[in-house]
Amino acid sequence: MSQDKNFNLPNILAAIRILLAPLMLWFMIDQDNSIFIGWHPSWFDYMAGLIFVIASVTDFFDGFIARKWNQMTKLGAILDPLADKMLMLAGFIGLIALDRASAFAVFLILSREFFITGLRVVAVAEGKSVASTMSGKIKTVMQMIAIGFLIMN
Numbered sequence: 001m002s003q004d005k006n007f008n009l010p011n012i013l014a015a016i017r018i019l020l021a022p023l024m025l026w027f028m029i030d031q032d033n034s035i036f037i038g039w040h041p042s043w044f045d046y047m048a049g050l051i052f053v054i055a056s057v058t059d060f061f062d063g064f065i066a067r068k069w070n071q072m073t074k075l076g077a078i079l080d081p082l083a084d085k086m087l088m089l090a091g092f093i094g095l096i097a098l099d100r101a102s103a104f105a106v107f108l109i110l111s112r113e114f115f116i117t118g119l120r121v122v123a124v125a126e127g128k129s130v131a132s133t134m135s136g137k138i139k140t141v142m143q144m145i146a147i148g149f150l151i152m153n
Helices: 009-029 041-068 074-097 103-125 134-151
Strands: none
Touching (some): 009 041, 074 103
């Protein structure tokens, strides 16, 4: 029986990151109408922050595992940056809703992110390899740290 090479741990981790993004956003913005009656609002921040940290860690591991175990796929090349952007988008939407970030600043940041991601997706679709640069990786880590701190207020 042949195994689909797209069904691998790095792609599963990216898919988990996509699923965690709306859950994190829910903890950020549903603090008043929650099913968790009696929870202090800061607990929602901590839960959202914990989910964000877990999702961010999967970002490191999916790339590391894909390279180390030679499990890089075209799907992964598209799924990974998409998962990153969904996580960032969910975080930024929550931060705007909680008045912890400027909508204009978020618009500028996300415009750049989606433009670059769009270019990468087109390149991958055309069979071109687009490797991440060290400066791009540092930028992503810094964004994740900043968003994490802002989520946990």
